[in-house]
Amino acid sequence: MSNDQIENAVTVKNVYKNYGDVEALRDLSLEFPKGQLTSLLGPSGCGKTTLLKIIAGLLPATQGEVLVNGQPVNKPGPDRAFVFQDFALMPWASVIRNVAFGLELRGVNKSERESIATKYIKDVGLTGFEHSFPHELSGGMRQRVGLARALSVDSPVLLMDEPFSAVDEQTRRKFQEDLLNLVKNENKTFIFVTHSIEEAVYVSDQVALLLPRPSRVSEIIKPSSFKNKDINSIRKDSEYLDTVERIWKSLRSYVE
Numbered sequence: 001m002s003n004d005q006i007e008n009a010v011t012v013k014n015v016y017k018n019y020g021d022v023e024a025l026r027d028l029s030l031e032f033p034k035g036q037l038t039s040l041l042g043p044s045g046c047g048k049t050t051l052l053k054i055i056a057g058l059l060p061a062t063q064g065e066v067l068v069n070g071q072p073v074n075k076p077g078p079d080r081a082f083v084f085q086d087f088a089l090m091p092w093a094s095v096i097r098n099v100a101f102g103l104e105l106r107g108v109n110k111s112e113r114e115s116i117a118t119k120y121i122k123d124v125g126l127t128g129f130e131h132s133f134p135h136e137l138s139g140g141m142r143q144r145v146g147l148a149r150a151l152s153v154d155s156p157v158l159l160m161d162e163p164f165s166a167v168d169e170q171t172r173r174k175f176q177e178d179l180l181n182l183v184k185n186e187n188k189t190f191i192f193v194t195h196s197i198e199e200a201v202y203v204s205d206q207v208a209l210l211l212p213r214p215s216r217v218s219e220i221i222k223p224s225s226f227k228n229k230d231i232n233s234i235r236k237d238s239e240y241l242d243t244v245e246r247i248w249k250s251l252r253s254y255v256e
Protein backbone atom coordinates (compact mmCIF):
# COMPACT_ATOMS: atom_id res chain seq x y z
CA MET A 1 0.00 0.00 0.00
CA SER A 2 1.40 3.43 -0.90
CA ASN A 3 1.70 6.22 1.66
CA ASP A 4 -1.11 8.06 -0.04
CA GLN A 5 -3.49 5.15 0.48
CA ILE A 6 -2.53 4.75 4.14
CA GLU A 7 -3.26 8.41 4.79
CA ASN A 8 -6.62 8.87 6.50
CA ALA A 9 -7.43 5.20 6.30
CA VAL A 10 -9.01 3.89 9.47
CA THR A 11 -7.79 0.76 11.22
CA VAL A 12 -9.74 -0.92 13.99
CA LYS A 13 -7.46 -3.27 15.90
CA ASN A 14 -8.73 -5.94 18.28
CA VAL A 15 -11.39 -3.70 19.78
CA TYR A 16 -13.47 -4.86 22.74
CA LYS A 17 -16.33 -2.87 24.25
CA ASN A 18 -18.24 -3.73 27.38
CA TYR A 19 -21.07 -1.68 28.86
CA GLY A 20 -21.05 -3.04 32.40
CA ASP A 21 -22.06 -6.68 31.97
CA VAL A 22 -23.11 -6.20 28.35
CA GLU A 23 -20.38 -7.32 25.99
CA ALA A 24 -21.00 -5.36 22.78
CA LEU A 25 -17.79 -5.90 20.78
CA ARG A 26 -15.31 -8.74 21.16
CA ASP A 27 -11.97 -8.62 19.39
CA LEU A 28 -13.21 -6.71 16.35
CA SER A 29 -10.64 -5.83 13.70
CA LEU A 30 -11.31 -4.10 10.39
CA GLU A 31 -9.52 -1.92 7.82
CA PHE A 32 -11.27 0.98 6.12
CA PRO A 33 -9.29 1.99 3.01
CA LYS A 34 -9.14 5.58 1.86
CA GLY A 35 -11.21 6.42 -1.19
CA GLN A 36 -13.60 3.56 -0.48
CA LEU A 37 -16.95 3.03 1.14
CA THR A 38 -17.23 0.26 3.70
CA SER A 39 -20.67 -0.78 4.93
CA LEU A 40 -21.35 -2.42 8.26
CA LEU A 41 -24.25 -4.85 8.15
CA GLY A 42 -25.43 -6.79 11.15
CA PRO A 43 -28.40 -7.49 13.40
CA SER A 44 -29.93 -4.74 15.52
CA GLY A 45 -28.00 -4.36 18.76
CA CYS A 46 -24.81 -6.02 17.46
CA GLY A 47 -22.71 -2.91 18.10
CA LYS A 48 -22.55 -0.91 14.86
CA THR A 49 -23.26 2.45 16.49
CA THR A 50 -20.87 1.53 19.30
CA LEU A 51 -18.10 0.88 16.77
CA LEU A 52 -18.77 4.18 14.96
CA LYS A 53 -18.68 6.09 18.24
CA ILE A 54 -15.37 4.47 19.17
CA ILE A 55 -13.92 5.45 15.77
CA ALA A 56 -15.30 8.97 16.28
CA GLY A 57 -13.55 9.15 19.66
CA LEU A 58 -16.88 9.75 21.43
CA LEU A 59 -16.61 6.49 23.36
CA PRO A 60 -13.51 4.70 24.70
CA ALA A 61 -12.85 1.09 23.73
CA THR A 62 -12.54 -1.28 26.69
CA GLN A 63 -9.52 -2.78 24.96
CA GLY A 64 -7.85 -2.43 21.56
CA GLU A 65 -7.28 0.65 19.45
CA VAL A 66 -8.40 2.68 16.48
CA LEU A 67 -5.87 4.33 14.18
CA VAL A 68 -6.76 7.18 11.84
CA ASN A 69 -3.97 8.15 9.55
CA GLY A 70 -1.73 5.87 11.59
CA GLN A 71 -2.46 7.81 14.79
CA PRO A 72 -4.42 6.33 17.72
CA VAL A 73 -7.69 8.19 18.38
CA ASN A 74 -9.05 8.93 21.81
CA LYS A 75 -11.19 11.99 21.20
CA PRO A 76 -13.29 13.54 18.44
CA GLY A 77 -11.40 15.52 15.81
CA PRO A 78 -11.99 17.57 12.66
CA ASP A 79 -10.74 14.64 10.57
CA ARG A 80 -13.95 12.69 11.33
CA ALA A 81 -17.54 13.77 10.67
CA PHE A 82 -20.51 11.84 12.06
CA VAL A 83 -24.05 11.45 10.75
CA PHE A 84 -25.91 10.24 13.84
CA GLN A 85 -28.63 7.59 13.78
CA ASP A 86 -30.83 9.84 15.96
CA PHE A 87 -29.82 12.99 14.02
CA ALA A 88 -28.45 14.76 17.16
CA LEU A 89 -29.58 18.27 16.18
CA MET A 90 -29.54 21.26 18.51
CA PRO A 91 -33.26 21.90 19.12
CA TRP A 92 -32.77 25.59 19.90
CA ALA A 93 -30.88 26.32 16.69
CA SER A 94 -32.18 26.93 13.17
CA VAL A 95 -31.47 24.57 10.28
CA ILE A 96 -28.69 26.78 8.93
CA ARG A 97 -27.05 27.08 12.34
CA ASN A 98 -27.25 23.32 12.85
CA VAL A 99 -25.71 22.67 9.44
CA ALA A 100 -23.01 25.29 10.00
CA PHE A 101 -22.24 24.12 13.54
CA GLY A 102 -19.25 21.95 12.64
CA LEU A 103 -17.77 24.89 10.74
CA GLU A 104 -18.49 27.20 13.67
CA LEU A 105 -16.48 24.82 15.90
CA ARG A 106 -13.62 25.02 13.42
CA GLY A 107 -13.62 28.82 13.64
CA VAL A 108 -14.90 29.51 10.11
CA ASN A 109 -16.37 33.03 9.95
CA LYS A 110 -20.14 33.50 9.83
CA SER A 111 -20.58 34.57 6.22
CA GLU A 112 -18.35 31.78 4.90
CA ARG A 113 -19.96 29.09 7.01
CA GLU A 114 -23.46 30.25 6.04
CA SER A 115 -22.54 30.16 2.39
CA ILE A 116 -21.15 26.61 2.70
CA ALA A 117 -24.17 25.53 4.77
CA THR A 118 -26.55 27.01 2.19
CA LYS A 119 -24.95 24.88 -0.53
CA TYR A 120 -25.39 21.65 1.45
CA ILE A 121 -28.92 22.59 2.50
CA LYS A 122 -29.68 22.85 -1.20
CA ASP A 123 -27.95 19.52 -1.95
CA VAL A 124 -30.15 17.69 0.55
CA GLY A 125 -33.29 19.41 -0.75
CA LEU A 126 -34.04 21.72 2.18
CA THR A 127 -33.83 25.13 0.53
CA GLY A 128 -36.50 27.34 2.08
CA PHE A 129 -36.15 25.74 5.52
CA GLU A 130 -32.91 27.49 6.53
CA HIS A 131 -34.61 29.34 9.38
CA SER A 132 -36.90 26.56 10.56
CA PHE A 133 -36.21 24.78 13.83
CA PRO A 134 -35.82 20.98 14.17
CA HIS A 135 -39.24 20.57 15.85
CA GLU A 136 -40.85 22.12 12.77
CA LEU A 137 -39.39 19.42 10.49
CA SER A 138 -40.35 15.84 9.73
CA GLY A 139 -38.04 12.98 10.73
CA GLY A 140 -36.69 12.62 7.21
CA MET A 141 -36.03 16.37 6.98
CA ARG A 142 -34.17 16.29 10.30
CA GLN A 143 -32.09 13.42 9.03
CA ARG A 144 -31.19 15.50 5.97
CA VAL A 145 -30.05 18.36 8.25
CA GLY A 146 -27.72 15.90 9.99
CA LEU A 147 -26.42 14.75 6.63
CA ALA A 148 -25.81 18.32 5.42
CA ARG A 149 -23.99 19.14 8.66
CA ALA A 150 -21.62 16.17 8.26
CA LEU A 151 -20.95 16.90 4.57
CA SER A 152 -20.33 20.62 5.10
CA VAL A 153 -17.22 20.10 7.25
CA ASP A 154 -15.47 18.22 4.45
CA SER A 155 -13.71 15.75 6.77
CA PRO A 156 -11.51 13.04 5.27
CA VAL A 157 -13.40 10.39 7.26
CA LEU A 158 -17.19 10.26 7.11
CA LEU A 159 -19.01 8.10 9.66
CA MET A 160 -22.63 7.56 8.63
CA ASP A 161 -25.03 5.74 10.94
CA GLU A 162 -28.08 4.71 8.91
CA PRO A 163 -28.07 8.13 7.23
CA PHE A 164 -30.99 7.42 4.87
CA SER A 165 -33.24 5.39 7.17
CA ALA A 166 -35.86 8.10 7.72
CA VAL A 167 -36.23 9.42 4.17
CA ASP A 168 -38.70 8.22 1.55
CA GLU A 169 -37.61 5.67 -1.05
CA GLN A 170 -37.28 8.23 -3.85
CA THR A 171 -35.03 10.52 -1.79
CA ARG A 172 -33.10 7.51 -0.60
CA ARG A 173 -32.28 6.49 -4.17
CA LYS A 174 -31.17 10.03 -4.99
CA PHE A 175 -28.94 10.06 -1.89
CA GLN A 176 -27.47 6.67 -2.78
CA GLU A 177 -26.49 8.04 -6.17
CA ASP A 178 -25.14 11.26 -4.61
CA LEU A 179 -23.12 9.14 -2.22
CA LEU A 180 -21.66 7.07 -5.07
CA ASN A 181 -20.63 10.30 -6.80
CA LEU A 182 -19.05 11.57 -3.61
CA VAL A 183 -17.06 8.34 -3.22
CA LYS A 184 -15.97 8.55 -6.84
CA ASN A 185 -14.98 12.23 -6.74
CA GLU A 186 -13.55 12.65 -3.25
CA ASN A 187 -10.76 10.60 -1.81
CA LYS A 188 -12.37 10.12 1.60
CA THR A 189 -12.90 7.15 3.86
CA PHE A 190 -16.61 6.36 4.07
CA ILE A 191 -17.94 4.18 6.89
CA PHE A 192 -21.60 3.47 6.40
CA VAL A 193 -24.12 1.61 8.55
CA THR A 194 -27.30 0.34 6.97
CA HIS A 195 -29.94 -2.31 7.58
CA SER A 196 -30.58 -2.65 3.86
CA ILE A 197 -28.60 -5.43 2.19
CA GLU A 198 -29.55 -4.06 -1.25
CA GLU A 199 -28.31 -0.58 -0.32
CA ALA A 200 -25.04 -1.99 1.05
CA VAL A 201 -24.39 -4.00 -2.11
CA TYR A 202 -25.20 -1.00 -4.30
CA VAL A 203 -23.10 1.67 -2.59
CA SER A 204 -20.15 -0.26 -1.10
CA ASP A 205 -16.64 -1.19 -2.10
CA GLN A 206 -16.69 -3.64 0.77
CA VAL A 207 -19.43 -4.92 3.07
CA ALA A 208 -18.41 -6.14 6.53
CA LEU A 209 -20.89 -8.60 8.01
CA LEU A 210 -21.01 -8.47 11.79
CA LEU A 211 -22.00 -11.28 14.11
CA PRO A 212 -24.68 -10.81 16.77
CA ARG A 213 -23.43 -9.42 20.06
CA PRO A 214 -20.65 -9.79 21.18
CA SER A 215 -19.81 -8.65 17.71
CA ARG A 216 -16.87 -9.07 15.42
CA VAL A 217 -16.48 -9.26 11.65
CA SER A 218 -17.56 -12.61 10.26
CA GLU A 219 -17.09 -11.97 6.56
CA ILE A 220 -16.04 -9.25 4.12
CA ILE A 221 -17.72 -9.08 0.73
CA LYS A 222 -16.48 -6.82 -2.08
CA PRO A 223 -19.28 -5.99 -4.50
CA SER A 224 -17.32 -3.30 -6.35
CA SER A 225 -18.36 -4.42 -9.81
CA PHE A 226 -21.70 -2.58 -9.56
CA LYS A 227 -20.11 0.85 -9.59
CA ASN A 228 -20.86 3.12 -12.52
CA LYS A 229 -23.91 1.11 -13.45
CA ASP A 230 -27.38 2.54 -13.58
CA ILE A 231 -29.51 1.68 -10.55
CA ASN A 232 -32.36 0.32 -12.66
CA SER A 233 -30.16 -2.14 -14.52
CA ILE A 234 -28.37 -3.18 -11.32
CA ARG A 235 -31.61 -4.28 -9.73
CA LYS A 236 -31.94 -6.92 -12.44
CA ASP A 237 -28.23 -7.82 -12.58
CA SER A 238 -27.76 -11.48 -11.70
CA GLU A 239 -24.44 -10.87 -9.95
CA TYR A 240 -26.04 -8.17 -7.82
CA LEU A 241 -28.95 -10.44 -6.94
CA ASP A 242 -26.56 -13.31 -6.11
CA THR A 243 -24.53 -11.05 -3.81
CA VAL A 244 -27.68 -9.86 -2.02
CA GLU A 245 -28.80 -13.48 -1.62
CA ARG A 246 -25.41 -14.59 -0.35
CA ILE A 247 -25.34 -11.85 2.31
CA TRP A 248 -28.92 -12.59 3.28
CA LYS A 249 -28.04 -16.30 3.79
CA SER A 250 -24.97 -15.44 5.87
CA LEU A 251 -26.84 -13.01 8.11
CA ARG A 252 -29.68 -15.49 8.55
CA SER A 253 -27.28 -18.28 9.47
CA TYR A 254 -25.88 -16.23 12.38
CA VAL A 255 -29.22 -16.11 14.15
CA GLU A 256 -30.26 -19.71 13.49
Ligand SMILES: Nc1ncnc2c1ncn2[C@@H]1O[C@H](COP(=O)(O)OP(=O)(O)OP(=O)(O)O)[C@@H](O)[C@H]1O
Pocket: 019, 022, 024, 043, 044, 045, 046, 047, 048, 049, 050, 051, 085, 213
Ligand atom coordinates in the same frame (compact mmCIF):
# COMPACT_ATOMS: atom_id res chain seq x y z
N1 LIG B 1 -24.76 3.61 26.60
C1 LIG B 1 -25.00 2.31 26.69
N2 LIG B 1 -25.10 1.71 27.90
C2 LIG B 1 -25.32 0.39 28.00
N3 LIG B 1 -25.48 -0.44 26.96
C3 LIG B 1 -25.41 0.09 25.74
C4 LIG B 1 -25.17 1.50 25.53
N4 LIG B 1 -25.15 1.74 24.19
C5 LIG B 1 -25.37 0.55 23.61
N5 LIG B 1 -25.52 -0.44 24.52
C6 LIG B 1 -25.73 -1.87 24.23
O1 LIG B 1 -24.70 -2.32 23.35
C7 LIG B 1 -25.22 -3.17 22.34
C8 LIG B 1 -24.90 -2.57 20.98
O2 LIG B 1 -25.63 -1.35 20.79
P1 LIG B 1 -25.48 -0.49 19.47
O3 LIG B 1 -26.32 0.71 19.62
O4 LIG B 1 -24.04 -0.29 19.20
O5 LIG B 1 -26.09 -1.50 18.39
P2 LIG B 1 -26.42 -1.28 16.83
O6 LIG B 1 -25.77 -2.40 16.10
O7 LIG B 1 -26.10 0.10 16.43
O8 LIG B 1 -28.01 -1.51 16.80
P3 LIG B 1 -29.12 -0.89 15.81
O9 LIG B 1 -28.96 -1.62 14.51
O10 LIG B 1 -30.41 -1.24 16.48
O11 LIG B 1 -28.89 0.58 15.71
C9 LIG B 1 -26.72 -3.29 22.63
O12 LIG B 1 -26.91 -4.49 23.34
C10 LIG B 1 -27.03 -2.10 23.51
O13 LIG B 1 -28.05 -2.40 24.42
Ligand SMILES: [Mg+2]
Pocket: 048, 049, 050, 085, 161
Ligand atom coordinates in the same frame (compact mmCIF):
# COMPACT_ATOMS: atom_id res chain seq x y z
MG1 LIG C 1 -27.20 1.69 15.78
